[in-house]
Amino acid sequence: MSDEGLRRTYQGMIERRGADRSLCPPAERLHELVTQSGSEDARLAVANHVMACPRCLPEFELLRSVNAAMPERKPVSRWLALAASVALLLATGIIGRQLLRGRDDVLREQPAIRLISPLEGQFSAPVTLTWNRVPDALQYQVQILTPDGGKAYQATTPDTTLVVSALAPGQFIWQISAEYATGVPLRSRPSRFTITTP
């Protein structure tokens, strides 16, 4: 019983199904589903209806596409951005000095987490992020930031590759943190890449 066969059968069922709109959730519930607001149980119930309703499905897809096409980037105040930049510079300077002087034995003994791809350069969305596996890591946190330090994307995965499609064209910085049972993460060096306009 192949996945394709099941999908064909299910999609045929949806196409032939009549839609009694009195059973459909209001448009606001679809909005909550795509923006992940409201309780998860309520969103699961709405999704269960939407995925079986030939009328709600295209409406959901329109809202999902509009929402996913550009990650929400809340405006950051200039002072906050300046403070974040100064803090980042200080932190980079301190860590850099420690590494150069070889004083941090703990850091040197840890296995290195290396970004494999993308390393600089221009790419079109979706972009596939790849890094090396490190022993004993429970999972990896992927962080993609805008050049001004804003969070563009964040996800956690047990794999060492992740396909990210929800990025608008622009410059990004990405970094991986390996998470351990001890609670102390191991971070990769950050790297830059650019998503080009399709």
Add this chain to the structure above:
Amino acid sequence: MSPHDSLSPALEATLARYAGLVRQVSQRHGLSGNDVDEVMQAVRIRLWKALGEGERIAEVKPFYVRQAAMSAALDMIRQRRGRREEPILETSAASIGSVPTHAGPGDQVEQSEVEAMVGRAIDRSPPRRQPVVRMYLAGYNSTEIAGVFGWTEAKARNLLYRGLAELRDCLLAAGLTPETLG
């Protein structure tokens, strides 16, 4: 003067790029390009009405465009639902009988029985797995499912794996062979 004339070239470029991204996201799921065009036209009008011309319109941020697009899409859905409220049942009933098919009457009956069995088997699965399985069968992959619910991809994959296994077991128990579904 139309809204199109009064928007700055930079904002027009932002709108065009955004519309392209919306199409790109929805490409796999067959969203109508006309719907995207309609939403983007509504966004132009909203920006034009709200901000007028000149400096203010040149300062529109991308996230504001997205908010305007989401609001326009919601309004479009509400309006369509309002317009279709009465005739929708008649249209649906008529369209069920007129589905073009190359299969004979016997095949149609068998196909509808198979579809009903699949529907019942999904209905019997645990509530948290039902939408995950339905999304997958509707054409979404585990990454997209995770994105909708704010889960990790591993969690979505796990729920999907269990849900599909249960669905297959249930269909086999009901006497549906792998050959029936192809």
